[in-house]
Amino acid sequence: MQSYSEKVKLVKSASFPSRQLVATSDLSPGDVILEEQPLLLAPHWECEQMKCSQCMQASFVMCKKCEIFPLCIDCTTHPAFDCDFFCNAAAKISKNLLVENYAIFGVLKLLLLMENPESSEYCAALSATPGATVVDSDAWQEREVQIITPILQSGIASAFKRVKITHELLHTLCWRIDANAFEVTASDGNTLKGVYGCGAQLPHNCVPNTVITFDEEFSLKLYASARIRAGEIIYNSYTNPLMGTSQRHHELRLTKGIECTCARCSDPLELGTHMSSLKCRKCAGGFVVCTTSVRNGKSSGEWKCVNCGAFMAADEVKQLLVDVGEALLETNSELFAYECLLEKYSAHFHQNHFVLVEIKQNIASILRAILMNPMCVPGKDLLERKLQLCEEMMPLVRAVLPGISKLYGIALYEYLLSYMELAELVYEDKEAADAALVFQEKLENARDIAAKAKEMLRFEPSNSPEGHLLSRIAMEQKRIEDNLRQLNSKRNGA
Ligand SMILES: [Zn+2]
Ligand SMILES: [Zn+2]
Ligand SMILES: [Zn+2]
Ligand SMILES: [Zn+2]
Incomplete structure (x- = not known):
């Protein structure tokens, strides 16, 4: 399902993730590092339009054999393992399982991949990120209602032989899908979650040294975006680079459970861009920066002018950001x-x-x-x-x-x-x-x-x-x- 360039290798790491891709010889910009097919394609949790489980176009028909999995006019079959599974489980579950609870599609498909001996090992490689156990209020609750409860109440758990379905496992899988997914665009223009076992496990850096593309078959290709020397780690970025350090940290924590300490995050000037700097009120031309921006993984700290040394209260900085945030909402x-x-x-x-x-x-x-x-x-x-x-x-x-x-x-x-x-x-x-x-x-x-x-x-x-x-x-x-x-x-x- 994946192929690596011979100029890289996976090495064990003490930090997260536990295996990192490292260059074994110099890579030039444009060198292909990794090619990979998606393990799983799933609609966003909130998507209500059923999609064909094969091509991910809008679906209005079900598989004629198992009558449970959505297909389209063009795709008449889906993997035999899944189809047989549903045929065997037919007595235990409602035919409308997916029609009535389409949000469960991604987790159900991942469970099938784990059940299938051909893919179970590959699924195990999906990263269990440090934040996996966080019982997060809103997102956790939503999944509890829309995904976990319908699966547990459907009776489908007893149809699985290898996978032991528990409340905790289902929440972990939701998290794993999100943490390992890239947003990919289908040919109809809609976006989907594409889960890639290897591509998703690249460590994060706010200044990545790679660029990723997806073709019409949703194949992932990872290229070197800059010169990478032998011995250097291959990085991807999982945030919007035009956000400031505090914003990026918030997003990384929330979506990936990552505390980033890269060169940009450790630099109060953000690589000279001043993307989080304020104007000093005490001197002309001075800028106030957060000098402890990543201490203890927290983005709070001491705000001080790099020119005259005058301090600015953290609360004051916070209030300014709140004010501008509110003002932005009122612009219509x-x-x-x-x-x-x-x-x-x-x-x-x-x-x-x-x-x-x-x-x-x-x-x-x-x-x-x-x-x-x-x-x-x-x-x-x-x-x-x-x-x-x-x-x-x-x-x-x-x-x-x-x-x-x-x-x-x-x-x-x-x-x-x-x-x-x-x-x-x-x-x-x-x-x-x-x-x-x-x-x-x-x-x-x-x-x-x-x-x-x-x-x-x-x-x-x-x-x-x-x-x-x-x-x-x-x-x-x-x-x-x-x-x-x-x-x-x-x-x-x-
Ligand atoms: Zn189809
Ligand atoms: Zn079927
Ligand atoms: Zn960073
Ligand atoms: Zn100043």
Whole structure:
């Protein structure tokens, strides 16, 4: 189900996870490290639309033989082990088990994989993360009602021979599915949880050295995103890199049971990005940072100006974050409201602070919608604002995701679109005397941006959302070359 590059090996580790993938010789950016088929594909817990257990498209029919497992018009059979299991269990359980409790699908399928001698060993390798025993209020309760109780009451437990189904095991499996799942996109555009035994067990680092892609068959491919030296550990990242340290820690704890102490987390300046820094009130140009951001795995600490040494109370920092969080909820997703918020809180936070980044992302996505609207003729001011936001965000993305990065590729593509649009508008107006020369320079610049964006996305399978961007970039490249040709022929004709 999986194959590793010969340049890596699994080694035992004292820390979590207990086995880590380590480079045995140097890896170059783009080297394939791991290829793996999913062990399990499951809809999100809250998904109500039944999906074919084979192809994961919407399902409106059941397997004709066992009458319990959902299939589609195209898929008429599913693994014989599962089908036989349900045929044997038919007397014990309701035919409507999945129709009435579709949320149990993922756990039920995992139980079948554990029961099946062919896959049971592989299932055992699924990580039991440190947080597995946490009885988490909301999520735990929801699973208790929607998954655990229906399974226990269905009578299906007695049909299992190898697996002993207990209340605790079912909760652990829910946790394992979530902790080992990647979000994958089906061909109908819906997202699913893909559980990969090896891919999911890479240790976390907020600055990963790999990039992961999924093709139409949901196969996972892990590439080196940067140069990896022999002896270095292979890392993945399980958080949004545009979040600040406190946010990332919260998310990692909640979803993976991880306490990260990577280079970025241990650095109060977050690799020089200042993504969690505030402006000092005591001196001009000074920034207040949390100097004990990861002590004891906690993100609270002492807030101190790196310039004048003045302290800021942790409560004050917290209150500012609460205030901006509440204000964000009141914007009604309006452009003007976001711009006002950005201006107001720019007085308190470093321009790269994660809350300002969040506001800027919101502004950028509204601008994107306006600029994409074929009914609207974009004004120069909107395009200039979009470019400005991109220019502020791109160095940040670069700093936290060096090497080959999807996010940076997407950012470059967004930048390219507005850059071309504005360059053409300015040229059409021909305000400056050297308009043609300026336009030519911009086109050559755009050519570089497009090439860079393509390079960042070069591993994306053509059917993936990022893969679609590749064909859009190719269209922009054609537009650039067409423009350059026209400029040239005009010049030669003159
Ligand atoms: Zn199907
Ligand atoms: Zn069947
Ligand atoms: Zn970290
Ligand atoms: Zn200061």
